[in-house]
Amino acid sequence: xxxxxxxxxxxxxxxxxxxxxxxxxxxxxxxxxxxxxxxxxxxxxxxxxxxxxxxxxxxxxxxxxxxxxxxxxxxxxxxxxxxxxxxxxxxxxxxxxxxxxxxxxxxxxxxxxxxxxxxxxxxxxxxxxxxxxxxxxxxxxxxxxxxxxxxxxxxxxxxxxxxxxxxxxxxxxxxxxxxxxxxxxxxxxxxxxxxxxxxxxxxxxxxxxxxxxxxxxxxxxxxxxxxxxxxxxxxxxxxxxxxxxxxxxxxxxxxxxxxxxxxxxxxxxxxxxxxxxxxxxxxxxxxxxxxxxxxxxxxxxxxxxxxxxxxxxxxxxxxxxxxxxxxxxxxxxxxxxxxxxxxxxxxxxxxxxxxxxxxxxxxxxxxxxxxxxxxxxxxxxxxxxxxxxxxxxxxxxxxxxxxxxxxxxxxxxxxxxxxxxxxxxxxxxxxxxxxxxxxxxxxxxxxxxxxxxxxxxxxxxxxxxxxxxxxxxxxxxxxxxxxxxxxxxxxxxxxxxxxxxxxxxxxxxxxxxxxxxxxxxxxxxx
Amino acid sequence: xxxxxxxxxxxxxxxxxxxxxxxxxxxxxxxxxxxxxxxxxxxxxxxxxxxxxxxxxxxxxxxxxxxxxxxxxxxxxxxx
Numbered sequence: 183x184x185x186x187x188x189x190x191x192x193x194x195x196x197x198x199x200x201x202x203x204x205x206x207x208x209x210x211x212x213x214x215x216x217x218x219x220x221x222x223x224x225x226x227x228x229x230x231x232x233x234x235x236x237x238x239x240x241x242x243x244x245x246x247x248x249x250x251x252x253x254x255x256x257x258x259x260x261x262x263x264x265x266x267x268x269x270x271x272x273x274x275x276x277x278x279x280x281x282x283x284x285x286x287x288x289x290x291x292x293x294x295x296x297x298x299x300x301x302x303x304x305x306x307x308x309x310x311x312x313x314x315x316x317x318x319x320x321x322x323x324x325x326x327x328x329x330x331x332x333x334x335x336x337x338x339x340x341x342x343x344x345x346x347x348x349x350x351x352x353x354x355x356x357x358x359x360x361x362x363x364x365x366x367x368x369x370x371x372x373x374x375x376x377x378x379x380x381x382x383x384x385x386x387x388x389x390x391x392x393x394x395x396x397x398x399x400x401x402x403x404x405x406x407x408x409x410x411x412x413x414x415x416x417x418x419x420x421x422x423x424x425x426x427x428x429x430x431x432x433x434x435x436x437x438x439x440x441x442x443x444x445x446x447x448x449x450x451x452x453x454x455x456x457x458x459x460x461x462x463x464x465x466x467x468x469x470x471x472x473x474x475x476x477x478x479x480x481x482x483x484x485x486x487x488x489x490x491x492x493x494x495x496x497x498x499x500x501x502x503x504x505x506x507x508x509x510x511x512x513x514x515x516x517x518x519x520x521x522x523x524x525x526x527x528x529x530x531x532x533x534x535x536x537x538x539x540x541x542x543x544x545x546x547x548x549x550x551x552x553x554x555x556x557x558x559x560x561x562x563x564x565x566x567x568x569x570x571x572x573x574x575x576x577x578x579x580x581x582x583x584x585x586x587x588x589x590x591x592x593x594x595x596x597x598x599x600x601x602x603x604x605x606x607x608x609x610x611x612x613x614x615x616x617x618x619x620x621x622x623x624x625x626x627x628x629x630x631x632x633x634x635x636x637x638x639x640x641x642x643x644x645x646x647x648x649x650x651x652x653x654x655x656x657x658x659x660x661x662x663x664x665x666x667x668x669x670x671x672x673x674x675x676x677x678x679x680x681x682x683x684x685x686x687x688x689x690x691x692x693x694x695x696x697x698x699x700x701x702x703x704x705x706x707x708x
Numbered sequence: 709x710x711x712x713x714x715x716x717x718x719x720x721x722x723x724x725x726x727x728x729x730x731x732x733x734x735x736x737x738x739x740x741x742x743x744x745x746x747x748x749x750x751x752x753x754x755x756x757x758x759x760x761x762x763x764x765x766x767x768x769x770x771x772x773x774x775x776x777x778x779x780x781x782x783x784x785x786x787x788x
Contacts, residue, residue, distance in 0.1 A: 345762075345763070345764030346764065347764060347767070360735075391766075480742075495743060496763070496766060497763075499743065500743075500763045500766040501748075501763040503747045504747065504750050504751075504761060504762070504763060504766065506760065507751075509751050509754060512751050513751070513755065525744075525748045525751070526744075528747060528751070529744050529747045532747075565744055693788070
């Protein structure tokens, strides 16, 4: 069942009816049944077994961790006077060791499954490359849809139980719903257990405002995905396949179009799912905050795929950056080389780990490792160079609050992000580098519009892409200072209905034909 | 103002002295301190108060204000 199909629309419409018809205490069970049905229809029973394995292991481990913690608390409280400080410390140390063993084992199991499914080919290929062996890496493996997303979400929950930041859920079916909730299992967002789980388990009433806003957002999402992203998909594919035959400027335009495509694709999906959840009264974690208006790569990553960035920050960046050995290293370096090195090096070590992991999370290839490395390199370089930039900005009397400077920063970041983005998408790493080379070495001026845009065979498609991209840009500009919804609500009701009807007609006219061959989502591949 | 808070403000002013730490309650959510500054802040707090701030404490609400940081430090000291 494709998310851009009529079948999906009917499925969610039926779910809304059932969700608000059943007794409220069964609403979350309706979501669980729908999620399981959805996953079986999209993937199959075997893939569902992988999800169940994750759910069972995470549930068992979290309940066990909670039990050890609660028992310890009870024992220490009951024997507050009887136990000596040494005895208390011994009990704590013993339980800490047990809890750590449970955590490590469960993490190894789940990340082990993820790595075996996603990285076996890459690992065998790398071994062959490094040692000249000829091991077969063309074997087929099951990669359950959304594997990276639900593994991250469920392990994040387990780690939080281990840290005592949230209590373990006692009801297995509720944990299963948290892990398998269909609007987020295939492409995220990667939600924290608290407060998201409460949203899922709470009882909700049908609310007109939620219904209207949710429907509007779903239509907006379908427009972005089906019309903009899916119309751009064959054009971008053509540029990536034939970059060596096209002029540098054409290839650059293709790269920019890819940035538009992936944003429309991924954020379109989020709008569809956030809109649907809003109809139910459930607030899904937001994953985008106008990322192409960022003024640095670091800021861009705080505004693009926000939930993934938060996961890496909480479970990789902070644990490494604040670890005892890293702090000790920072202290020693401060004493020897000064504050700047002592403060920046621990963060740098953590960032290198984060960006290598981010690269591999997105894809098992050297191109993705290079992509992660390029992002990390820019962020680390900016961090180290910040005092130098500040000095030059003062020297050149640059007023950072002026719109010209901010516009320059935005365009610069968008250009850098575009170049980094295309690196793993062309094919191999050498293809990606070849595309870069083409942009920087071929300065041929195209003779006509057909030469400039050889991938566009339909003027109407170009026109529709331009109009929707402009609309997307305008909405983002409005969102800088106001809520777009509030602006939309100011429009008379009839006019609003007319606008939504026009968008629906555009989806039917341009989106449905474009979706026939390009219906898949780019982020579903991760 | 108690001793923990005044020591905290001294540490914070070394990182960024443009903020009124006595009244500010939105240091992280308001993006006044980024993740790099937080790492520097934690190193300084651990050294100053001789405590270990593990990753479990790395939540926005623990660093949004001097009051929140002070409460966190007191809890860690009690636990240790």
